[in-house]
Amino acid sequence: MTNPFDGIPGADLAYFREQSERFAASGASPAVPRLAATAILLRPDGAVLLMRRPVKMVFGGRWVFPGGSADPIDAEPGGSELEIAARAALREVREETGLVVAAEQLLPWARWITPEFEPRRFDTYFFIGLVDAETDAVEVNGETEEHRWLTATAALAGHAAGQLSMLPPTVVTLRELADLSTMDAVRAAAVAKDLSSPILPRLP
Numbered sequence: 001m002t003n004p005f006d007g008i009p010g011a012d013l014a015y016f017r018e019q020s021e022r023f024a025a026s027g028a029s030p031a032v033p034r035l036a037a038t039a040i041l042l043r044p045d046g047a048v049l050l051m052r053r054p055v056k057m058v059f060g061g062r063w064v065f066p067g068g069s070a071d072p073i074d075a076e077p078g079g080s081e082l083e084i085a086a087r088a089a090l091r092e093v094r095e096e097t098g099l100v101v102a103a104e105q106l107l108p109w110a111r112w113i114t115p116e117f118e119p120r121r122f123d124t125y126f127f128i129g130l131v132d133a134e135t136d137a138v139e140v141n142g143e144t145e146e147h148r149w150l151t152a153t154a155a156l157a158g159h160a161a162g163q164l165s166m167l168p169p170t171v172v173t174l175r176e177l178a179d180l181s182t183m184d185a186v187r188a189a190a191v192a193k194d195l196s197s198p199i200l201p202r203l204p
Helices: 010-026 081-097 152-160 168-178 183-191
Strands: 034-042 047-052 067-069 106-113 122-130 146-151
Touching: 034 081, 034 168, 047 081, 047 152, 047 168, 067 081, 081 106, 081 122, 106 168, 106 183, 122 168, 122 183, 146 152, 152 168
Parallel strands: 034 122
Antiparallel strands: 034 047, 034 067, 047 146, 106 122
């Protein structure tokens, strides 16, 4: 895997470098990551759901997949971290989009931990959520200003053109999906994923 920071816009890279330098100068310890979940809703036509966060929110102005922090309601006695994250992903999809994804259609895909220099950190499990071809309506609430269903290739083109601002995990996920032409290929790729070793981005 290439460095997640490769190819990101210069302004974003400058922001991350400034954050990193400020953290290093502070001598502070990294914040403890909070468990979170992200769901990449994927239709048979290859389109995924992207949502733009309001500026006032975490990741404000960025195009993201539905998701958020795990809540106590997501935990069950004896449940694993992956199981808690899966329940959080399903709940967040319902709350943010009004859509319901069947638990058996949720495929573990990746695990990202926010860089140590960020003040708010998350240990985020990414899941592919397989949805029907006719899925197109979402309930836009206060956590979303706009949404689009785009193929991974189209989303990456928008990002490269400076039209869709995204964080590295979103871009990397889209690059992975752009190389997979069928739902069966996505399922096969998901089976091969190993989430026991999370991705912790480091500046080049």
